[in-house]
Amino acid sequence: MHSWNSGRNWWKDEVVYQIWPASFKDSNGDGWGDIGGVIDSLDYIKDLGTNIVWLSPIFDSPQEDMGYDISNYEDIYRPFGTVSDVETLIEACHKRDIRIILDLVVNHTSDQHQWFKESRSSRDNPKRDWYIWRQARYNENGNRMPPNNWRSNFSGSAWQWDEPTQEYYLHLFAKSQPDLNWENPAMRQAVYDSAMKFWLDKGVDGFRIDTITIYSKDPSFPDAPVLDNSSPWQLASCHYRNKPRNFDHISEMNEKVLSKYDIMTVGEYGPTYDTSLALKYCSASEKRIDMGFQFETVYIGFGKIDKFQYEPFTLGEFKRRHAKWQTFIEGNDGWTSAFLENHDLPRSVSRFGSDKPEFWAVSAKMLAMMLVTTTGTLFIYQGQEIGMTNIPKEWTIEEYQDVEAKNYYAAVKDATRGHESALKRAMDGVRHVGRDHARTPMQWSDAANAGFSTGKPWMRVNDNYRDINVRNQLADKKSVLSFWKALIRLRRQYIDIFAHGSFSYLDEGESVMTYVKKFNSQRVLVALNFTSDEHIFSLRKEWSSANLLACNIDHPEDQKLSPWEGRIYSIQI
Known part of the structure; x- marks a missing residue:
């Protein structure tokens, strides 16, 4: 039974590996990672110090959106394996005291799901109301129009005309991802049985x-406010994000x-910036x-209306967002998560550190120090522990695989008739915030295809795999990987203060992040240089008994922080 209280639930102190x-790892040479590859890597995951595995979607799918378009919740996409393989994986995880969580994707299904095939078969089908269907509007010239001006998160209208039944269906993402109608109780029960209980x-x-x-x-599906005069389709999240009925649905999901x-359970909040809603x-x-992923911090730099309209940001802005979500559960019974990377985000060392060769390792270690001292359950994304970087800037759009990036580039090309400067700006946005940065194959070794597969990988391997890979770093006691292992051990040693401590900054500057974590009588001081320059730093007199717990350079100097240097002290007051 789930113990609902504000005490120490097991998931609060753990480290999750996404x-x-x-x-991740291809075990049969077809160029596509699989369940067998995950099973083969469990000892590596355990040795890293992580003890929960989160698998992004593995269910049967046409793969229009990398598995987030599910055609059968109770089966596995064959290139990944079978249901039996997943059962073997669950057993192999539990044998190693590793827990395993799956992705629950139930805002929408694939248009190839049997539920949707039935829903679109006729207007009077019993499952018609399992999805959101609406009649067309017509303009003054009699032309057929979608029911409203809502924009899909993947470009274009959020409505798709369905010729056989002469109505539109809603898809907040790709047109192959029709939204489920959560107002239908029979649909909700089917989700609970097929997508949840089946696997639990x-x-x-x-x-x-x-x-x-x-x-x-x-x-009532009203039109969204016009924020982008260049497009007939408008961001409409004000009409579908965090609505009162949504909380009813999640309450029922928990109860049933x-x-x-x-x-x-960890929910994806997306751009929910109101802490009271979170x-x-x-x-x-x-x-x-149990907790959610807040995106206000990691979405910094993303365009407000169009994410690909990248906006440079300062450390000060980053610090304000970070502090807001560090403190929002203080004094209440909520919980949160700590992360800088996932499958939807660029690589953190390329965004918040430096992927220049001279600063790459030290800045990756500095970001790791920030994360392990962050309040909440810690999440690490595959390759983050070796400092994997963004896709090289030289790659063209043809190398990208993500439907979101491809649709965006195609929409700009169509709207501007291929104008060179517009396409250059579009490509610049993709290079800054595209999701494919996190989706290049895991860099296991300097062998062909980075040791990911003996066959041709489904997506091109990052060109730097010979320099950045697991095999090289396992043999190097000063590597990013070795540093992560040491930090995770340190987090477990100081779990009360790192994961549960209160948070406060000591400075408001734009170059260095210095903060104190407190838990009862314990104090930890963290100092992080987010620049390629040296900065003055000195311990206060009352901290003369400070004990250096971790540092990412060999010889830290009094009175200054080297470029990208980080330090963690335990202090007595």
């Missing part, structure tokens, strides 16, 4: 819940399913989910 299965009864230890804030849509198992999801007393 796997993007297509790019096989022993999975929880879910990362995709797009948890957008299940409920304004039933989640509360029946001893599991962990708390409504993760407060123990609300009985919905």
Whole structure:
């Protein structure tokens, strides 16, 4: 049974390792990562110090959106393996005291799911109302128009005309991802049985819940405010994000399913920047989910209306966002997560550190120091532990695989008739915030295809795999990987103060992040240089008994921090 209280649940102190299965490890040489590759790598994951594995979607799918378009919740996409393989993986994880959580994608299905095939077969089909269908509008010239001006998150209208039944269906993402109608109780029960209980009864230890804030849509489907005069389609999240009914749906999900198992749940908040709304999801007393991923920090630099309209940011802005979400659970019964990378984000060392060869390793280690001292359950994304970087700037759009980036580039090309400067700006946006940066194959060694596969990988391997890979770093006691292992051990030693301590900054500057974590009588001081320059730094007199717990350079000097240097001290006051 799930113990709903504000005490020390097991998932609060753990370290999660996220796997993007297509790019992790290929065990059969077909160029596509698989369950066998995950099983083969469990000892590596355990040795790193992580003890929960989160698998991004592995379910049956046409792969229009890398598995986030599910055609059967109770089966596995064959290149990944079979249901039996997943059962073997669950057993292999548990044998190593590793828990495993799966992705729960239930805002939408694939248009190839049997539910949708039935829904679109006729207007009077019993499953018609399992999805969101609306009649066309017509303009003054009699031309057929979508029901409203909502924009899809993947470009263009959020409505797709379906010729056989002469209505539109809603898709907040790709047109092959029709949105489920969460107002239909029969649909909700089918989700609980097929997408959740089926796997929980096989022993999975929880879910990362995709797009948890957008299940409920304004039933009147009004037009969205016009924020982009250059497009007929407008960002409409004000009509479908964090609506009151959404909280009812998550409460029911918990009551009917989640509360029946001893599991962990983490919801994807997306651009939910109101901490009171976030708390409504993760407060123990609300009985919905255990924690969420806040994106206000990691979305810094993303365009406000169009994410690809990249906007440079300062450390000061980053620090303000970070502090906001470090402190929002202080004094209440909520919980949170700590992360800088996942499958939807560029690589953190390329964004917040430096991927220049002379600073790459030290800045990757500095970011690791920030993360392990961050409040909440710690999440690491595959390759982050070896400092994998963004795709090289020389790669063209043809090398990118993500439907979001490709649709965006194609939309710009179409709107500007291929204008060179517009396409250059579009490509610049993709290089800054594209999701494919995190999806290049895992760099296991300097062998062909980075040791990911003996066949041709589904996506090109990052060109720097000979310099940045697991095999090289396993043999190097000063590598980014070795440093991560040491830091995870340190986090476990100081788990009360690192994961549960209160947070406060000591400076408001634009170059250095210095903060104190407190838990009862314990104090930890963290100093992080986010620049390629030296900066003055000195311990206060009252901290003369400070003990240096970790540093990412060999010979730290008094009175200054070297470029990208980080230090963690325990202090007595």
